[in-house]
Amino acid sequence: MTASLQGRKIVVTRPRAQAARLASWIAGLGGQPVIFPLLEIAPAADPEPLQAAIARLDSYSLAFFISPNAVDFSLPSILASGPWPAGLRAFAIGQSSLASLASYGIANTLAPVAHFDSESLLELPELQRQFVGGQRVVIFRGNGGRELLGDTLRERGAQVDYVACYQRSAPADAAALASLLRGGQIDAMTISSSEGLRNLVDLLDASARASLQETLVFVPHQRIAEVATELGLQRVIRTGPADAGIIAALSVYNWQS
CATH class of the missing domain: 3.40.50.10090 (Rossmann fold)
Known part of the structure; x- marks a missing residue:
């Protein structure tokens, strides 16, 4: 497996019980997965x-x-x-x-x-x-x-x-993720739920929300892409369905663009 995500810090926002596979695939491509569930189950x-x-x-x-x-x-x-x-x-x-x-x-x-x-x-x-x-x-x-x-x-x-x-339910807070966003330490986020994305935006302060709007976001469904656009996110990539679609899009993205 080629290290097409070498050094890229990518946030996985699936519920914790479903996050491991995508995180493992990201790590297998050389990336640094950050698991931050946007929905508590x-x-x-x-x-x-x-x-x-x-x-x-x-x-x-x-x-x-x-x-x-x-x-x-x-x-x-x-x-x-x-x-x-x-x-x-x-x-x-x-x-x-x-x-x-x-x-x-x-x-x-x-x-x-x-x-x-x-x-x-x-x-x-x-x-x-x-x-x-x-x-x-x-x-x-x-x-x-x-x-x-x-x-x-x-x-x-x-x-x-x-x-x-x-x-x-929404997580109690997003302070750790907000700090990463404000510091420009996140290369991309994967968002698999419109509800989870709304939770995140509600939890962030103004400066972190502004950083999120400029962060590269990969989403596996048109409905999530539409919500992301409504919320002001400017760099939304629509992927194929499920984890396989997300990892395929991550692996071919031109990170130098």
């Missing part, structure tokens, strides 16, 4: 909705997992109560969630293969009106979030229940 404050969904799990036909966190904060409790129902088809938005499901032994699952978002998931043939109409659907996710998946499935005739099995 914890179990849901109220466990009752998850327990209620588990009790009626065999009444659902389709189960959706919005993220690897949705898998990790629901599957242990689900499987502790009994085997995964044979008639329940699992869907994931991204390949990481698909791999997490497989690690728990959940087979016959589906996810988009090109773009990892609700829009791409909803394009799957198995989720068109003629197949989901009249079906009961459960969506495992964090607190809040986009409603597109559930709203669209309802429009297609499904009965949809949301289950918040974990919660996201």
Whole structure:
């Protein structure tokens, strides 16, 4: 592996449990990864909705997992109560969630293969009106979030229940990262969440925010790029999806430009 990131200090902002792979790839290319999660992940404050969904799990036909966190904060409790129902088809938005499901032994699952978002998931043939109409659907996710998946499935005739099995929150402060930004010590940041980016901007003081606006930022989705532009970031690079897309863009970027 060539050292195409030699000496470059690059911030990885994924939740801590998902940050290791991208950080390892950056280090493998000679870079210096700085892990600074912009979303803190914890179990849901109220466990009752998850327990209620588990009790009626065999009444659902389709189960959706919005993220690897949705898998990790629901599957242990689900499987502790009994085997995964044979008639329940699992869907994931991204390949990481698909791999997490497989690690728990959940087979016959589906996810988009090109773009990892609700829009791409909803394009799957198995989720068109003629197949989901009249079906009961459960969506495992964090607190809040986009409603597109559930709203669209309802429009297609499904009965949809949301289950918040974990919660996201902003980090307590960003003093360490702000210091690096103000000191011009960061070569690039990788941002994988619009919510996380908003958290960061809210945590920074004016001088650090000004530095962020001039920092090179790599994002794997158009929606994040649009939010970054709205927030005044001036050097936004749209990458391919997921960690693989981010590392590919980092490795070919002309750092001398």
